[in-house]
Amino acid sequence: MTVAVARLEVPPHLQPAPHPAQAGVQAIPVLEARRLTLDYAGAKGRHRAVEDVSFSVAAGERLVLLGPSGCGKSSILKALAGFLKPAAGTVQIRGKAITGPGPDRIVVFQEFDQLLPWKNVRDNVAFPLRVARKMSQQEARARAEAALVKVGLGRALDAYPHTLSGGMKQRAAIARALATDPDVLLMDEPFAALDALTRRTLQDDLLALAEEQGFTLVFVTHAIDEAVLIGTRLHLLAAHPGRTLATFDTAAFGISARGTPAFEAVVRDVHDLIFADGGHHD
Ligand SMILES: Nc1ncnc2c1ncn2[C@@H]1O[C@H](COP(=O)(O)OP(=O)(O)OP(=O)(O)O)[C@@H](O)[C@H]1O
Numbered sequence: 001m002t003v004a005v006a007r008l009e010v011p012p013h014l015q016p017a018p019h020p021a022q023a024g025v026q027a028i029p030v031l032e033a034r035r036l037t038l039d040y041a042g043a044k045g046r047h048r049a050v051e052d053v054s055f056s057v058a059a060g061e062r063l064v065l066l067g068p069s070g071c072g073k074s075s076i077l078k079a080l081a082g083f084l085k086p087a088a089g090t091v092q093i094r095g096k097a098i099t100g101p102g103p104d105r106i107v108v109f110q111e112f113d114q115l116l117p118w119k120n121v122r123d124n125v126a127f128p129l130r131v132a133r134k135m136s137q138q139e140a141r142a143r144a145e146a147a148l149v150k151v152g153l154g155r156a157l158d159a160y161p162h163t164l165s166g167g168m169k170q171r172a173a174i175a176r177a178l179a180t181d182p183d184v185l186l187m188d189e190p191f192a193a194l195d196a197l198t199r200r201t202l203q204d205d206l207l208a209l210a211e212e213q214g215f216t217l218v219f220v221t222h223a224i225d226e227a228v229l230i231g232t233r234l235h236l237l238a239a240h241p242g243r244t245l246a247t248f249d250t251a252a253f254g255i256s257a258r259g260t261p262a263f264e265a266v267v268r269d270v271h272d273l274i275f276a277d278g279g280h281h282d
Pocket of ligand 1: 073
């Protein structure tokens with residue numbers, strides 16, 4: 001797997017995570033990017049957003065893509081979601097090329113307005129279950145209610161999106177994603193626009209749900225502490241074009257590690273790695 005670029009000193013406790021194959025794991029990865037290169041067509045010609053990025057994500061793993069603004073985190077997530085076609089290299093799900101969006105991958109974005117304004121919260125969550133999972137209205141609503149209770153929205157089932165706070169809207173979007181029981185959850189800075197307290201609660205809730213449901217997660221953030229907390233593995237990217245800087249095993253840092261000296265030391269070291277590369281981290 002990727003190793004930190006030569007000129008960067010990687011502290012001993014931040015050594016690159018072993019590739020599943022090296023660790024003796026034989027299973028096909030749930031997600032895999034091989035030498036992924038992503039371009040956008042622009043007025044001045046081709047713009048290279050991501051170059052030669054490789055990673056694999058095993059079942060139940062939580063891979064965090066971390067790096068400064070413009071390093072291609074969202075673009076990589078779009079490629080995994082099937083919205084962006086590789087210019088070179090491949091993206092695969094369970095060994096099959098990703099050629100478009102699919103119900104096996106659910107995406108949660110940063111924007112609060114991901115809900116249909118004319119439907120109440122319950123029906124917002126039930127709607128995709130009826131369409132994509134072909135459930136009856138009764139079954140879909142029951143499942144939606146259960147998912148909403150899980151994310152703490154049991155008292156807002158009948159509320160309409162415009163009456164919800166940002167955090168509640170984001171909880172509803174997460175409930176909608178989880179209700180479909182996705183194999184893979186792709187999250188693009190889902191908590192970035194929230195206040196610190198709500199963000200912290202949602203981080204904890206997401207980790208608890210990941211433990212409970214066992215979904216495979218790819219999570220984009222530019223917040224280093226969030227990356228270390230959420231990820232079992234961290235893929236650090238540098239910008240212009242986006243390329244791999246280093247990968248780290250952060251599985252040891254769960255909710256209970258938040259704020260501990262070891263946790264803070266890792267956050268500092270990752271920060272130093274980014275700045276050693278000249279990254280303008282925002
Ligand atoms: N639709 C687009 N058309 C042209 N260029 C794009 C488009 N989307 C992104 N880019 C460019 O691709 C590069 C990577 O962008 P991307 O949004 O993937 O980065 P990011 O790491 O997610 O950034 P941020 O943290 O600011 O959201 C940037 O240089 C950006 O300007």
